[in-house]
Amino acid sequence: MALSDVSVPERLWYYMGMVYSGNGVWVWCYSENGELYYSSSPYEKELDMFFTAGGCRAYAMETGKTLNGPFMMSSSVGMVWLGEFAAIGDERRLILIGPVFFGTASSRSVENALTNMNLSVEIKRLCMKILRDVPVVGGDIFWSLGRMLHYMITLEDARNIEIPCQYLETGNSSGKHEKDAGGVSYERMREQEELILQCVRDGNRNYSQAFATIGKAGSDRFHSGDEHRDAVNKMIIFTSQCARAAIEGGVTPKIALELEEKYIRAAEEPKTLPELMQLNKQMLDDFIARVNESREICGVSPVIRECCIYIREHVTDELTLAGIAKQMGYAEYYLARKFAREMGEKMLDYIKDQRIEYARIWLATTNKTVQDICDSLHFGSRSYFSRMFKEKLGMSPAAYREKIQKYSGKGE
Numbered sequence: 001m002a003l004s005d006v007s008v009p010e011r012l013w014y015y016m017g018m019v020y021s022g023n024g025v026w027v028w029c030y031s032e033n034g035e036l037y038y039s040s041s042p043y044e045k046e047l048d049m050f051f052t053a054g055g056c057r058a059y060a061m062e063t064g065k066t067l068n069g070p071f072m073m074s075s076s077v078g079m080v081w082l083g084e085f086a087a088i089g090d091e092r093r094l095i096l097i098g099p100v101f102f103g104t105a106s107s108r109s110v111e112n113a114l115t116n117m118n119l120s121v122e123i124k125r126l127c128m129k130i131l132r133d134v135p136v137v138g139g140d141i142f143w144s145l146g147r148m149l150h151y152m153i154t155l156e157d158a159r160n161i162e163i164p165c166q167y168l169e170t171g172n173s174s175g176k177h178e179k180d181a182g183g184v185s186y187e188r189m190r191e192q193e194e195l196i197l198q199c200v201r202d203g204n205r206n207y208s209q210a211f212a213t214i215g216k217a218g219s220d221r222f223h224s225g226d227e228h229r230d231a232v233n234k235m236i237i238f239t240s241q242c243a244r245a246a247i248e249g250g251v252t253p254k255i256a257l258e259l260e261e262k263y264i265r266a267a268e269e270p271k272t273l274p275e276l277m278q279l280n281k282q283m284l285d286d287f288i289a290r291v292n293e294s295r296e297i298c299g300v301s302p303v304i305r306e307c308c309i310y311i312r313e314h315v316t317d318e319l320t321l322a323g324i325a326k327q328m329g330y331a332e333y334y335l336a337r338k339f340a341r342e343m344g345e346k347m348l349d350y351i352k353d354q355r356i357e358y359a360r361i362w363l364a365t366t367n368k369t370v371q372d373i374c375d376s377l378h379f380g381s382r383s384y385f386s387r388m389f390k391e392k393l394g395m396s397p398a399a400y401r402e403k404i405q406k407y408s409g410k411g412e
Helices: 008-023 044-053 056-063 107-116 121-132 139-154 186-202 208-221 227-248 253-266 273-298 302-313 321-328 332-343 347-365 370-376 382-393 397-408
Strands: 027-031 036-039 071-075 080-088 091-100 165-168
Touching: 008 027, 008 080, 008 139, 008 347, 036 044, 044 056, 044 071, 044 091, 044 121, 056 071, 056 080, 056 091, 071 139, 080 139, 091 139, 186 227, 186 273, 227 253, 227 273, 253 273, 302 321, 302 332, 302 347, 321 332, 321 347, 332 347, 347 370, 347 382, 347 397, 370 382, 370 397, 382 397
Parallel strands: 071 165
Antiparallel strands: 027 036, 027 091, 071 080, 080 091
């Protein structure tokens, strides 16, 4: 059967399974007014809160009024989302993928963002646990998933489609950009700069598209009459901004300020604009490298990260503390205590959470019976599986599948 013979809800149903099984990325469906219909994420309420608090929901609803195609947005926490509106029957729905990080988010930068939200200690700890499970995906891969989404909705060739990106720090969704007399969009330039600064905070080298944009127009914000001098001034200011972003990403103030001084001095040396642009890129790479170095110190330890990856990759296997400890090369008691201390939960609880997540995906994207899912994920008995699922999601596995089918069109 050709894809053209399959309805949009069914194509999106298959897409939801593909992007999760291939990249661990979750799919969400909202009404045109922003009401959440369903998602494939096990952290539906919490991540929907981030989507709203970061200004992304308001921006997406506003953007959907004028834009026909995919668009990307990033919140101040550094989570990136990508969405597109689809016509399903008489209704327009926002189909969303994410959130993802373009680079492994530093615990310190995320904690800073959560602190600014004035959350309780308990909620903050829960949010940190959730954010550790947000997938890390390269920008190129995420854009490809966005193009796949556009194809599933429209069946149009999406290989060369442009996907606009908005950095949302305050939640302003007006989409308006003030321009000077020469037509330069200062607000747009600021957005591009913020995207790059977020890359610095996250230790993410995927800043080239935004860098090219501000590189072409950036010096236009200064009007001394000397193009080269204007560009030097801009780099000096931007270097200071990158130093602050690197500190927010976990670099010590001493190292960040030393780099800042180094590149401010160096900015006076290039004789041509291309040489200055190359120095600017070198400066960014240097700050980003230091953020990545600092992350190895302040983030979750490598062995616990490897432990989490192993659990997710072997979630359908018989997982035991002893078996995992042997795989990691650590004593069982030591690894269990280290895991609980760094992750804020026992390893067996983490395994259970991961299995509930897989169960949720299978219920949404396959025809596996509840019993088959229970057996595949080693819950022991169907009653125990149903009780754990309901404890996590507030409804039984059967009720969850019914809810998903209702809004996806599979139950019609």
